[in-house]
Amino acid sequence: MTRGEFRLRVAYGKTGRLRHLSHLEIVHALERMVRRARLPFAVTQGFSPHLKAAFGPALPVGTAGEREYFDVWLTRYTTAEEVLRMLRASAPGDLSPIEARYVADNAPSLTAALTIGSYEVEVDGKGFDASKVQAALNEVLSAGEFTVVHKGKHKVFDLARSVPKDARVTDRVGGVTVDLTVRMGPQGSLRPEALIRHSLEVAGIEASAVRTMRLDTFVEDGERVWSRPV
Amino acid sequence: MTAGSLWSRVEPLLSRIERPARYLNSEWGSLHANEALYRAVFLYPDTYEIGQANQALGILYERVNRIEGVAAERAYLPWIDMIDLMREERIPLFSLESCSAVGEFDLFGITVPYELSYSNILEALDLAHVPLRAENRTESDPLVIGGGPCVFNPEPFAPFFDAILIGEGEDAIAEIIAAHRAAKAEGLSRADALIRLAQVPGVYVPALYQPTTDANGTLISIEPSRGAPAVVTKRVLSSLSDHDAPTCPVVPFMDVVHDRYALEVLRGCTRGCRFCQAGMVYRPVRERAADEIVSDVMAGLACTGHDEASLTSLSTADHSQIEEVLRRLTRRLAGTGISVSLPSLRVDAFSVELARLVSAGKKSGLTFAPEAGTQRLRDVINKNVTEEDLISTVHHAFDAGWRRVKLYFMIGLPTETDEDVRAIGAVVERVLAAAREATPPAQRGAIRVGVSVSTFVPKVQTPFQWEPQITLEEVRRRQSVLREGMPRKGVDLHWHDAEISFLEGVMARGGREVADVVEAAWRAGARFDAWTEQFRLSAWLGAFESCGVDASVLATRERDTHEVLAWDHLSAGVSRRYLQRERERAFSETTTPDCSFAGCTGCDVCGDLGVDIVLSGGVRQ
Numbered sequence: 001m002t003r004g005e006f007r008l009r010v011a012y013g014k015t016g017r018l019r020h021l022s023h024l025e026i027v028h029a030l031e032r033m034v035r036r037a038r039l040p041f042a043v044t045q046g047f048s049p050h051l052k053a054a055f056g057p058a059l060p061v062g063t064a065g066e067r068e069y070f071d072v073w074l075t076r077y078t079t080a081e082e083v084l085r086m087l088r089a090s091a092p093g094d095l096s097p098i099e100a101r102y103v104a105d106n107a108p109s110l111t112a113a114l115t116i117g118s119y120e121v122e123v124d125g126k127g128f129d130a131s132k133v134q135a136a137l138n139e140v141l142s143a144g145e146f147t148v149v150h151k152g153k154h155k156v157f158d159l160a161r162s163v164p165k166d167a168r169v170t171d172r173v174g175g176v177t178v179d180l181t182v183r184m185g186p187q188g189s190l191r192p193e194a195l196i197r198h199s200l201e202v203a204g205i206e207a208s209a210v211r212t213m214r215l216d217t218f219v220e221d222g223e224r225v226w227s228r229p230v
Numbered sequence: 231m232t233a234g235s236l237w238s239r240v241e242p243l244l245s246r247i248e249r250p251a252r253y254l255n256s257e258w259g260s261l262h263a264n265e266a267l268y269r270a271v272f273l274y275p276d277t278y279e280i281g282q283a284n285q286a287l288g289i290l291y292e293r294v295n296r297i298e299g300v301a302a303e304r305a306y307l308p309w310i311d312m313i314d315l316m317r318e319e320r321i322p323l324f325s326l327e328s329c330s331a332v333g334e335f336d337l338f339g340i341t342v343p344y345e346l347s348y349s350n351i352l353e354a355l356d357l358a359h360v361p362l363r364a365e366n367r368t369e370s371d372p373l374v375i376g377g378g379p380c381v382f383n384p385e386p387f388a389p390f391f392d393a394i395l396i397g398e399g400e401d402a403i404a405e406i407i408a409a410h411r412a413a414k415a416e417g418l419s420r421a422d423a424l425i426r427l428a429q430v431p432g433v434y435v436p437a438l439y440q441p442t443t444d445a446n447g448t449l450i451s452i453e454p455s456r457g458a459p460a461v462v463t464k465r466v467l468s469s470l471s472d473h474d475a476p477t478c479p480v481v482p483f484m485d486v487v488h489d490r491y492a493l494e495v496l497r498g499c500t501r502g503c504r505f506c507q508a509g510m511v512y513r514p515v516r517e518r519a520a521d522e523i524v525s526d527v528m529a530g531l532a533c534t535g536h537d538e539a540s541l542t543s544l545s546t547a548d549h550s551q552i553e554e555v556l557r558r559l560t561r562r563l564a565g566t567g568i569s570v571s572l573p574s575l576r577v578d579a580f581s582v583e584l585a586r587l588v589s590a591g592k593k594s595g596l597t598f599a600p601e602a603g604t605q606r607l608r609d610v611i612n613k614n615v616t617e618e619d620l621i622s623t624v625h626h627a628f629d630a631g632w633r634r635v636k637l638y639f640m641i642g643l644p645t646e647t648d649e650d651v652r653a654i655g656a657v658v659e660r661v662l663a664a665a666r667e668a669t670p671p672a673q674r675g676a677i678r679v680g681v682s683v684s685t686f687v688p689k690v691q692t693p694f695q696w697e698p699q700i701t702l703e704e705v706r707r708r709q710s711v712l713r714e715g716m717p718r719k720g721v722d723l724h725w726h727d728a729e730i731s732f733l734e735g736v737m738a739r740g741g742r743e744v745a746d747v748v749e750a751a752w753r754a755g756a757r758f759d760a761w762t763e764q765f766r767l768s769a770w771l772g773a774f775e776s777c778g779v780d781a782s783v784l785a786t787r788e789r790d791t792h793e794v795l796a797w798d799h800l801s802a803g804v805s806r807r808y809l810q811r812e813r814e815r816a817f818s819e820t821t822t823p824d825c826s827f828a829g830c831t832g833c834d835v836c837g838d839l840g841v842d843i844v845l846s847g848g849v850r851q
Contacts, residue, residue, distance in 0.1 A: 017241070018483070020250035025483045032258070032481060032535030035568075043567040048592060050537065050567045062245050090535070092258050092483075209242060 005042050005052075006074045008083060009103045009110075009230045014065040016094035019213075023058035029095055030055070034072055036090035039083060042073040056110040056217060057117070057184050060191065064213040067098065069110050069229060101230040116164065116218040116226050117184050119192040123200070124175040124209040133176050134169040136203035140195065141167065148194055155188055162190040164224075175207070184217075237329040239321050247311045251484035252278040255304075255326035258481040259534065261291070262327050263301035268411055270294050270337040271325045271372075273305040275350035276760065281306050282480065283488035285542065286378065287341055290403055292476045297404060303327040303335075304480070307354050310758065316357065323358035332358040333372060337410065339403075340391075341378035345737035346730065346759040348387050352752040355390065362749060364392045364437055369420055373410055373427075381434075382464075382511050383690040383797040386737050386744035388436035392424055396432050396800055397464025398497075400473050405430045428458040432465035439799055441742050449741060452799045463801045464511070468841045470497055470518045477529040481536070490538035490571065491530040495523050495555070499544035500843075501824045502831065503601075504612045504816050505643065507689035508544055510809075511802040513835040515826045519846040520551040524558045531568060540571045547576045547584055548826065550847030556587045574599075577615045580851075582626045595634035595680070596627050602643060603653030609819040610645050612812070617657060621664045628668035628677070636680035637661065641708045642700040643686045644816065651708050654683070655715030662720055677720050683712065684726035687735045691802045693812035696789040699735040701782065702728055729767040733759070735785035741796035744784070746777045805834035826850055 014026060021029070031051050034041055042052040056069040074083075084100040091097060107113070123133065140146065146157045165181040180192045193212045200207055218226035244250035272290055274281025281287070287304070294302035303325035308316065316322070322331040332338055338360065340351055352362055360374065361367045367374070376384065376394040384394050395402050409430050413423035421437075428435040438458040442451045454460050467473070475493055482489065496517040499509045518526075527539045539559070546552060559570050570588045575581040577598045585596055600620050602608045608615060624635060639654050658681055665677045685705050688697045700708070705728040716723055737744065750773035758764040774781040789795065791810055811832075815822060825831045826843055827850050836842050 017237075017254050017256060020244050020254055021483050022251070025251055025485070028485075029258075029483055031537070034535070035531075035537065036258070036533065036535035038532065043565060049590075061250065090258075092256060094256065209245075 004075065005105070006077050007071055007103050007105055007107070008074055008080065009069060009071050009101050010084075010087065010097050011067050011069055011099040011230065012091075012095060012097045014059060014068055014095060016064075018092065018094035019059075019064035020062055022061045023055075026059070026095070027055055029092065030070055033087060033090045033092075033095070037083075037086040039072065039086060040074050040076040040078070042075050054109055054111075057114055057189065059214060062212070063193070064211075066213060066215045067217070067228075068214070069114070069217070071103070071110060099230065103230060110229065113219045113229055114217040115183055115185050115220050116181060117189070117214050118181045118216045118218070119179070120213045120215050121178040121180060121192055121196050122172075122175060122209075122211040122213075123178065123196065123207045124211075125205070125207040128176070128205045130169040130171040130176045132203070133178065133200070133205065134167075136199040136205060137167050137169065137178065137196065140199040140202060146190070146195060146198070148191070157188070157190045163195075234331075235329045236321055236324045236331065239319065240324065240329060243312065243315045243319065243321075246315060248309065249279075249484060251482075252306065252309065253312065253326075254483065255329070257483055259478050260304075260327060260480050261295045261302070263295065266301035267299040268301075268337075268407065269330075269335045270300065270302045270339060270407065271305050271332050271335045272302060272339040272341070273307070273332070273354055274341055274343070275307055275347045275354055276343075276758070277309050278306040278482075279484060279486040282482050282486045283492065284341065284343070285492055285494060286399065288476050288479045289473075290339065290399055292479075293400060293473070294403060294407065297407060300407060303330075305332055305354075307350055307357075310764075313353070313357060323354060333360050335372045336414070337407065338372040338374045340374065340376050342376050342380040342384070342387065343378055344760055345380060345734040346765070347380075348737060348748045349752045349756040349759050351387060351390055352749060353757045363389050365389070367392070367420065371420075373423070375406065379508070382507070382800060382802055383739060384434065384436070384800070385441075385742040385796045386740045386748055388742055389745045391436060392420075393427050394434045394436065395465065396434055396462050397802075398467050399465070400467055402430065402432050402465045406433060425456045425458075428456070432462065434462040434800060436742075441796070449794045449796060451794060452796075454799070461799055461801050463839070464803055466514075466803065466835075466839050466841055467497075467516065469844055470494070470516050471522060475518070475522075475526050475530075477526055478533040479530070481534045488540070489536075490540050491527070491534050491536040492540045492542050493523060493526050493530060494518070494543060495541045495546055495552075496543040496549050499548070500826045500831075500833075501545065501548075501614065502612050502812070502822050504610070504693040504812055505601075505640070505686060505689070507692050510692050510804050510833075512544065513802075513804065513833060514841055514843045515548075516844040517549055517551075517846040520555050520558070523551075523555050524562070527559055527570075528562060531563075537568050538571055539568070540573060542573050545574065545576065546572050547574075547578075547581045548850060550845045550850045552584060553587075554847075556584060560587060560590070577619050577623050579623060579626045582623060582630060585627075586630050593630075593632045595636055595678075596632055597636040597638070598623065599638035600657065601638065601640050602646075602650060603639065603655075603657050604650045606819055607643060607646060607650045609821050610816045611643055612816070612821050614821055614824070617660070620657070621660055624661050625664045625668045628665045633669065633673065633676040634678045634680070635661070635665070636682060639681065639683050640686045641683060641712060642705060644694055644697045646708075648708070648711050651711045652715040654681075654712055655717065658721060659717050662717060678722060679720055680722045680724065681716070682724045682726075683709070685728060685731035687731055687738055689738050690795070690797045691804060691809070693809045693816060695739070695795070695809065696791055696813065698788040699732075699785045701786050702732050705731065727762060727765075730759075730762070730765060732781075732785060733767065733770055736781045739796070740779075740784045743777070743779055747773045747779050747781075750777055803833075803835040803839045805838070808833045
């Protein structure tokens, strides 16, 4: 943080068809949105000056986000309401800012602060209901460990730590909805979709489609005390 | 017309393929009309990330959407993974904006950007469920119209199009749509509508032209019928300022080639390089005024949010007000992190100064095109650059802090000898020496000279349109001669694939008989030929064989200046007399000056097309 700069935190949604964008594509789209909004954005110093912004934990391609965050540094104070209005006018429909607040210049970075992700996963298909999927999920969770193989590397998740809250499955038309909360961090973030697909496979349940949405991300203030970063 | 959206069937496929951002639409700047009486879709025959930045389609998209009652949408060829799934699920090629089947539109425009995109045109038509050949289309099929850089010899793809626009589309597209709407309103048949369209200046309707050959298969005439003009002459704007440049183009979500705001600052180039088709067919030079450029760039950046603006043209450093433009833009953009870029540079100190003006400390690399290794050969091709120019320019660039340059050369140019080929290595050696001399000793390790060598492909409507292309074997031999004389240290040598150049040459000058070959090659699996890892010459050679067409003859035969050429019924405005005169001057190693700097050189474009050079600053320097 440089003197005379104002750190603004923006909550936005990655919804609709834009859930198919990658994290890098989202980053570029948000930067372009800020420039289009003609905000008085700060520019990094150095060899290749660019817009000063920072982004929350990445969402994979295909996963929607109901409430994601980025920080942008401004060189002039403009009310957060006004900034939000300008941003919304410059946003693609499915990438719309919801809230904007100034945060302290010494606040921890979004990636360091946000360690809890709450997800809603829709599983489509016939021949199963909530209780069957709940049982399948509980079976895998009770094993205590979950191994993900990605690009030839094995990553082992301690499920007691990675899933800090009970998963809940409910019925809906066309399938079930799974509410799942996972811990995120530099040691790796468990992908809810991977865990659910694995549980279904083990139980021999066939899903026709799986859609994932991150509903919210939180800062851990203490044992089971979570809050939003603004 | 039914305008059902295919999105509900497309979306489930997106989790099964790479890079779904190619198919999403809803980008910032995309235009969505609700109700339209007439709908057009424009396709770039390659993937989204290759075609999205195409400026011509961007202009047409904006122009057509402005016409009352008309909507224009975009389409791209999906990548192979998506195409395979679409065929499996019987989903036709779709437009981006409304996700409608391309076959349901009134007009299906396809730009033809490159000789190796022809197989992709068939892939697109087939995926759209539109008959490949114009003759097999019915009243319910869209009007398939072509345009773009390859139309000056459209014969190898002519049977796949109902009509092809020769030249600039800004005004012509509105006239084509008006004529087509009128024909529809009058209830004309498809065939009669095409006869009507052939009356629009610049529109070539292949079905109305019959090539005739003699017993040996030699072309003897191309006869027009049903009142179509004997020669279709290209469309050309008298001034770029007749139309506003797009300042709110589509802003892609995914990383695309040329991912920046691009403004065309001038059109045409009259340097007169004899191998260069663009320099011949986009004449005359027309510059946009400095005030217009500065305000359009600022508006374009504000509307798109891009962090880079590119001033595009065939030779931006030639713009008579370029220095003023760059000074004004860099002043306005100071402190924003937004940069300005220039696509190509002349070989002179002025260009290095321009590059310095916009580099803002970033000195990634400069690109120059000496094209040939000896002065003799550079005079043959009319590349008015001396070795002294090159060496002093390189010296200047390294003195100014650059550590990397890239040099473009060609092999196989007319009259080339092994001595010319070896000389390329000698030039690179002297470039390296100049670079070292201008660089502080401690930094000399960072010096890199990229050398990119392509094979000369003779193009139509140039003074070399009659010349033979060297054979594949000869290309490989000259490449080895070149490699022997090329310094190793500090040099990155790249070749253009010899087999690809060979096929380019066949397509560049082949006649209508080659269309059968294109179709046979596509049926044998050819698609995405411009993607090196997808290109298989064997599929093409098999197709030539099965169609009884000798590819080597098409590429490597020297044409007689008296013979009928497959593209003689089309004109880019440059007279045959001028092309022949330039050919003679080439062989006598005589250069011809640039008419935008010196006097008229008699190419006949201005007189015949009723246009003139437009220099916004009055004179060039």
